[in-house]
Ligand SMILES: Nc1ncnc2c1ncn2[C@@H]1O[C@H](COP(=O)(O)OS(=O)(=O)O)[C@@H](OP(=O)(O)O)[C@H]1O
């Protein structure tokens with residue numbers, strides 16, 4: 302857990318609050334947290350859900366592991382401590398998106414259950430939706446979209462998730478999609494249906 306270093310700081314209440322912004326946007330601010338192995342389909346699925354929600358007039362934002370590690374988290378590597386800090390920061394950023402009324406989506410391996418649960422605890426009940434993007438390691442490795450598994454097997458990348466670093470599957474995710482036997486369309490439809498059933502977006506007419 303990150304240490305609270307700053308002292309003499311005071312919380313300022315805003316005039317316009319989350320519910321005001323939600324009325325404006327006709328949606329509930331929330332976080333859809335995609336977790337799974339590299340190559341399981343987190344980014345592909347998050348971006349497809351975003352396209353579908355955009356077509357329905359919803360405001361979304363996708364935070365993607367590779368992209369965030371080019372900026373905000375460029376000083377973090379892949380040790381357990383750095384992954385923890387990576388996910389802690391993303392959890393806090395995602396919370397800000399939800400407070401802004403946005404449907405925030407995160408596509409990080411987020412391999413540790415405790416780190417994901419800490420991100421969940423930042424949000425009010427029902428506003429954190431964990432989606433386990435389940436896909437066997439063999440399938441992810443066969444896809445090898447970025448050639449990283451090959452490098453990891455050759456020992457050129459240390460601490461690679463699934464090969465030489467752990468992945469802890471969620472115990473009770475709100476949804477599991479299996480990208481090795483469900484199509485992208487099916488997985489996307491399941492995520493959208495879940496958002497509807499939880500009242501985070503209105504049901505499609
Ligand atoms: N050692 C190691 N282990 C796993 N992944 C690695 C590693 N080195 C680089 N990459 C690339 O970084 C992406 C994962 O970053 P994340 O921020 O999602 O990782 S984590 O949540 O902090 O574990 C991951 O992207 P995805 O394939 O989109 O998951 C990889 O492209």
Ligand SMILES: Nc1ncnc2c1ncn2[C@@H]1O[C@H](COP(=O)(O)OP(=O)(O)O)[C@@H](O)[C@H]1O
Pocket residue numbers: 337338339340341342343344345346408444446479480481483484485486488
């Ligand atoms: N049902 C599915 N959902 C998402 N991706 C899928 C699915 N079926 C096959 N794929 C493919 O799997 C790969 C997943 O890559 P990517 O989205 O970059 O994964 P990740 O972000 O988890 O590393 C893509 O090439 C994508 O086309």
